[in-house]
Amino acid sequence: MFISDTNAMVDFSQQLFKACANGGVIFLNGNLGVGKTTLVRGFLQANNKNERVRSPTYTLMEQYETDKFSVIHMDLYRLSDPEELEYLAVRELIDKNTLFLIEWPEKAGGYFKNVDLEINIDYEKQGRRVELIAHSEWAIKVKDSFQ
Template sequence: MNLEANTPDQQEALGGILADACPERCVIYLEGNLGAGKTTLVRGFLRSMGYEGAVKSPTYTLLEPYDLGSRSCYHFDLYRLSDPGELEYLGIRDLLEENAILLIEWPEKGVGELPPADLWVHIHYQGEGRRLELVSETPSGSKVIEEIDRRLQA
């Protein structure tokens, strides 16, 4: 599935639609060049789930947890990860036991330690805007794409 966002506000809105379509447990890989808007998408995702605070990329902390009442969400930015084994120090295995949503920027840095993705979101520059390509990796990911399509058609 391909989606277009011509402004950061539109990209945030797509993040909200993604959040609304997401099950309680989901692993989403976010791929795109620096500045492509991965964190902008996450901001919209979290705001749609009721988070009102600032959302920044966890570039230096690698992980930012969000407790959203009945749901948990973990935002990873692995850009500065030097070794995939470092994910063990972040408690990745414990997080996988929860009903939680994992939003993972730069997943290629965690190969071998990350759980498989349910959904890939590839963000590409398209003129001044962005094209978001959503690719399902599991039946759960396919359901997310179907639900996003349904919401956009309504």
């Protein structure tokens, strides 16, 4: 689907929040500056307009609470070794009530084995092209909500 501007990306991410019913793992793929963090900000602000969304570029991980589930936003761009995820106790956080939004998932080296949804974001003309790839039943429902 084509996303024309930042406002359209926020609208998309807020629809994504509404479509997600429980926890899981969502990979956010795309080049620097393509809109991954904007997507996460809109996603979290769908639950709370005043939510202050911090970029986890240096902390690797930020955690938020919504009315539906916990959200862990990870930016793995600066991750030098997937073993660092063990030091963050990420495995202990994986459950049905936690939704992971992971930027630069390829840096995790296969750490997240059960990805539910991949969101690929690419530059296209003056906007963005967004592709959803579902890997689980709930992700199929999420993807179908956009059609």
